[in-house]
Amino acid sequence: MASEAHASDGSTGYIIHHLTPFSVGEGFWTLNLDTLFFSAFLGGVFIWFFKTAAEKATTGVPGMVQNFAEMLIEFVDAQVKDSFHGKSNLIAPLALTIFCWIFLWNCMDLFPVDIFSTVGSLMGLEYLRVVPSTDLNATFAMSISVFCLIIFYSIKIKGPWGFAKELLFQPFGPWLMPFNLLLKLVEEIAKPISLALRLFGNLYAGELIFILIGLLPWSLQPLLSFPWAVFHILIITLQAFIFMVLTIVYLSMAHEDH
């Protein structure tokens, strides 16, 4: 794919160039360095911001940073309290991390598409894709982590036998055991796949449209990219929110004992 993109020119080349990650390695052991770097960097931004707020946290009149951090915390906490009725020290921080991290990933989408690749090529990088959520690896990494937590909590709360019973005997009772198992497996596996693909699809498509707008004559670009960017502010927040809420819902389902 990379060599094709390099070879071809024109609009196809432009599009492929923007959507190819900067990677090292071969086969499965390829590492998309841009995804790793930008997601870690944005994770650092997230940690730095909230750590600052947490260190300066007072019970008196809060400063701007603390105020904003607390707003997010209260927002996430309200979501968790709405759908999750158990008691867990993990779920709320998990939801906060997911929301903020995905939001920051998606925010990279709002930077003009050519800025980073131009800077990257000046620095000698052949490709640079700055939006981690347009990398399936990033979205799947998160959804698979969530999936692992779902399985872990299902077994922890219901016990291995209880979890197995749920897989085998629901929803149609013990006489349709194989069918139940099939249905349940599809249901469970659909969770991480839908989580990852929804986020990836939205952001990939959004980025693609920005790239397509980038192909237009410069005088037309603002006319289209401005409304699309404004609309995208909604999309990036919504996608982060959906991922977070679904994570909470899935985990609360894992906590529910039938």
Place this chain on the structure above:
Amino acid sequence: MSINATLIGQMITFTLLVWFTMKYIWPPLFESLELRQKKIAEGLAAAEKGQEQIQLAEKKAKSLLLLAKEESAGIVTLAQKRANEIVEESKDSAKKEGERLLLAAKAQIEQEIQQTKESLRKEISALALSAAEQILGAEIDKTKHKEILTKVSKQL
């Protein structure tokens, strides 16, 4: 567009982020939120209590004022009564004094009348005596007719 080892790297990053958030970010921020909530609730409760106390104090002040008004009204009526009494008393005593003075004056007048009568009587008896002396000449001896003379003068 393929799944590769980036996935593993991302999962590690994600795990670290969640762990860090869980350990160092969520608890202090949430704690400060809860503490502030408590503080605000306490402040509101204190304000409410203060308001209640103010109302209570107002009520108390009103009742005190009412009491004071009643008391002062009582004092005023008492004072009026007392003043009336004093006036009556002084009227009474003035009346009595006047009567007493009148009586004394009357007594004095009576006394003076008596005295005047006495002196007139004496003068008249002396005059009558001298007239009788002149009429009778030296025939009447004062010492001899003293008895008669006194009798006459007493009849006067």
